[in-house]
Amino acid sequence: MTAIADPKAPRPPRARPSRLTTRGNTELYGWVFMRASGVVLLVLIFGHLFVNLWAGDGVKAIDFGFVAGKWADPIWQVWDLLMLWLAMIHGTNGVRTIINDYAERDGTRLVLKSLLYLAFLVTVVLGTLVIFTFNPCPDAAPDLLPSFCTAR
Amino acid sequence: MWSWVAHRVTGVAIFFFLLVHVLDTSLVRVSPESYNDVIGTYKNPIMGLGEAGLVAAIVFHAFNGIRIILVDFWAKGPRYQRTMLWIVVGLFVLTMAGFLPRHLMHVFGGE
Structure with a gap:
């Protein structure tokens, strides 16, 4: 006879911790969101880079008139708004994961994540306001404005 | 392993640029002149x-x-992860070959 337990013997039931997790399924939803938003962001950002940096005269052509011309079209407003929100949530969640991985002290994590969420809030609110309150034809020298401002 | 490190490093870099990029674009709300001044530095x-x-x-x-x-998500994904890394590298080289010459022409090509 050997002292080794029969490997086919049923395993004794494992003591179940009273709480498996403290946060429900939030981390799972975050994981799914990173993948879903990642695919959408690939399309949005590649389109953004193609139109702004590759087509026409690239970065040389970007000025106030260029931006105003784009945002005169609701499609680009929605495009940029979606890109702003998805990229900020995707990026903030990514940096949050990295902080959790590398910042070992509770205090350090708290400080870094507070800064991160503050940056998230400021950037998303500012960017959203700019897209919705943008005036393509402000008082300025006409040569700085898109052509449709002077045509009317 | 290295692709995982590179994914994190590029992700953080892109995130910080995004913060700056929203700030610089927000200048369109200040005035055309200030936006053009700052975007001029990108050129x-x-x-x-x-x-x-x-x-x-x-x-x-x-x-x-x-x-x-x-x-x-793909059942055969883990088995082909290394092959897919080479596909990523290949697509990266192709995309950059399409972008870089044109972009550098815009930046260094004069008026």
Whole structure:
């Protein structure tokens, strides 16, 4: 006879911790969101880079008139708004994961994540306001404005 | 392992650029002059090289992200993860070959 337990013997039931997790399924939803938003962001950002940096005269052509011309079209407003929100949530969640991985002290994590969420809030609110309150034809020298401002 | 490190490094770099990029674009709400002033700095050669690096980071992060999704959701993903890394590298080289010459022409090509 050997002292080794029969490997086919049923395993004794494992003591179940009273709480498996403290946060429900939030981390799972975050994981799914990173993948879903990642695919959408690939399309949005590649389109953004193609139109702004590759087509026409690239970065040389970007000025106030260029931006105003784009945002005169609701499609680009929605495009940029979606890109702003998805990229900020995707990026903030990514940096949050990295902080959790590398910042070992509770205090350090708290400080870094507070800064991160503050940056998230400021950037998303500012960017959203700019897209919705943008005036393509402000008082300025006409040569700085898109052509449709002077045509009317 | 290295692709995982590169994914994190490029992700953080893109995130910090995004914060700056929303700030600089917000200047359109201040005045056309201030926006044009700041966006003008994006057109000097050093920033032009920075933009090339930024686009490289985005392109790698994008293609490697698709690879991560395939490893997670495609039944054969884990088996082909190494092959897919080479596909990512190949697509990266192709995309950059399409972007870099044109971008550098815009930045260094004069008027």
